[in-house]
Amino acid sequence: MVQPPSPLLPSSGIELQPGMPICQTDLPLDWYQEEFKPYAEEYMALPDRTPETILPWLDRYVKPAQDHFGDALLLLAHYYMGGEIVKLVERYGGAISDSYALALQAARNPEKKIIVESAVHFMAEAVAILAHDDQEVWITNPKAGCTMEMLAKDHMVYPIADQLIERYGDDLMVIAYMNTSGRLKALAGSTGGAVCTSSNAHLVVDWARKQNKKILFVPDQHLGRNTADKLGMDLAKLVTLPNPQVHGANYTLADGTIDGGLPALDQAEMILWGSYCGVHTIFSADMVRWWQERGYEVHVHPESPLEAVRAANGSGSTAYLWKIVMDAKPGAKIVIGTEGHFVRNAADQAKRRNVEIHHLADIPDPAFSSAGCGCATMSRNDPPHLAGMLDLLRQGKGPDINRVLAGDNVDETTGRRDRLSDAERAELITDAKASLERMIAINEAGPKS
Ligand code: SF4
Numbered sequence: 139m140v141q142p143p144s145p146l147l148p149s150s151g152i153e154l155q156p157g158m159p160i161c162q163t164d165l166p167l168d169w170y171q172e173e174f175k176p177y178a179e180e181y182m183a184l185p186d187r188t189p190e191t192i193l194p195w196l197d198r199y200v201k202p203a204q205d206h207f208g209d210a211l212l213l214l215a216h217y218y219m220g221g222e223i224v225k226l227v228e229r230y231g232g233a234i235s236d237s238y239a240l241a242l243q244a245a246r247n248p249e250k251k252i253i254v255e256s257a258v259h260f261m262a263e264a265v266a267i268l269a270h271d272d273q274e275v276w277i278t279n280p281k282a283g284c285t286m287e288m289l290a291k292d293h294m295v296y297p298i299a300d301q302l303i304e305r306y307g308d309d310l311m312v313i314a315y316m317n318t319s320g321r322l323k324a325l326a327g328s329t330g331g332a333v334c335t336s337s338n339a340h341l342v343v344d345w346a347r348k349q350n351k352k353i354l355f356v357p358d359q360h361l362g363r364n365t366a367d368k369l370g371m372d373l374a375k376l377v378t379l380p381n382p383q384v385h386g387a388n389y390t391l392a393d394g395t396i397d398g399g400l401p402a403l404d405q406a407e408m409i410l411w412g413s414y415c416g417v418h419t420i421f422s423a424d425m426v427r428w429w430q431e432r433g434y435e436v437h438v439h440p441e442s443p444l445e446a447v448r449a450a451n452g453s454g455s456t457a458y459l460w461k462i463v464m465d466a467k468p469g470a471k472i473v474i475g476t477e478g479h480f481v482r483n484a485a486d487q488a489k490r491r492n493v494e495i496h497h498l499a500d501i502p503d504p505a506f507s508s509a510g511c512g513c514a515t516m517s518r519n520d521p522p523h524l525a526g527m528l529d530l531l532r533q534g535k536g537p538d539i540n541r542v543l544a545g546d547n548v549d550e551t552t553g554r555r556d557r558l559s560d561a562e563r564a565e566l567i568t569d570a571k572a573s574l575e576r577m578i579a580i581n582e583a584g585p586k587s
Pocket residue numbers: 218258283284285286287317415416417418441477513514515516
């Protein structure tokens with residue numbers, strides 16, 4: 139079901155501006171793996187952080203690696219990467235996209251054998267699940283995790299999912315947002331379910347409902363709720379499971395921890411895992427209205443709370459938001475509610491076309507205390523990590539904890555990973571791939587948003 143080879147993603151159009159600082163906040167030196175410290179020390183010693191100083195330094199490491207690996211090397215980065223990494227990766231011929239398009243890159247480009255991703259772990263792992271046996275996937279910083287995914291580790295979700303499966307049997311289907319580990323994608327696959335992204339969640343949930351399934355949607359409660367709302371579902375038939383930060387999996391379906399208990403679960407159409415993205419949960423309907431009252435059009439990502447999504451002029455995936463900005467006519471005034479680095483890159487691009495872009499939380503009014511922020515964990519991939527990863531790989535010294543294999547359970551504090559045995563991994567890949575391939579089939583058959 140995976141499609142044949144396709145050209146790499148088109149350029150994002152994001153450009154490095156001469157003299158513009160590469161404003162990556164320095165990580166403390168002891169945050170780097172030992173192997174990466176020499177690169178970090180050189181980087182920190184550069185006289186400033188403009189392309190004029192950083193590019194010649196990066197060239198010293200990236201170009202020999204490109205010469206060494208030739209066409210077999212593929213660099214990938216997500217739109218949310220900070221510190222201009224997206225611009226650097228694209229400058230070296232890499233591809234920038236959202237998590238859906240990134241996941242397909244290895245599978246659709248089998249000539250790429252060494253895939254180096256500057257993003258968070260679940261994105262790299264999705265690439266690894268769909269990769270061919272002779273393709274290697276590496277992440278530039280194994281401590282780069284997604285906080286939403288970190289609140290839905292398998293040791294949290296499995297015990298609750300097991301209880302739900304025991305109660306509802308084959309009627310229960312798990313739908314796993316792309317922001318999950320391979321272990322949860324495999325759980326979805328084993329229940330006949332599918333993965334989804336923010337651009338196709340409505341198609342996947344609709345597909346599950348047509349089979350009369352009760353859905354366990356993991357991990358993002360907001361995307362689940364917004365998807366139900368978009369589909370016109372009765373929101374009274376949604377149950378949100380307790381905050382995993384507070385309760386973990388230390389409860390039973392019947393012990394009173396879940397609002398409404400078993401009767402609510404029994405009548406539920408969709409059960410939402412209680413995780414969320416700290417970057418997106420700060421958005422509110424009041425913020426949306428503040429901008430709209432001043433003549434701005436507001437578009438938000440569906441990881442935002444329902445009230446903000448309902449108040450906005452539109453909502454959709456990262457790709458949707460990028461298109462809104464790129465298609466805007468000169469003179470347009472647009473506000474975007476999503477990750478801060480993305481909005482900054484979008485604003486840089488739009489300014490040249492006389493389009494005004496602001497971040498939803500960037501409100502010059504003390505009544506609004508929240509400041510918009512970037513994805514801090516994704517920004518753990520900085521220029522020293524990119525230079526070091528490529529240089530170490532060229533030397534045949536890629537550290538094992540940077541190698542991404544399907545099913546790895548990563549400790550984002552240390553970067554260490556628990557690996558499955560070969561047999562366990564093969565089983566996981568079968569189920570996780572099934573859930574990803576179901577999404578691809580549903581996505582490619584249906585309308586986009
Ligand atoms: S922005 Fe939020 S959902 Fe996206 S990777 Fe960062 S923490 Fe995860």
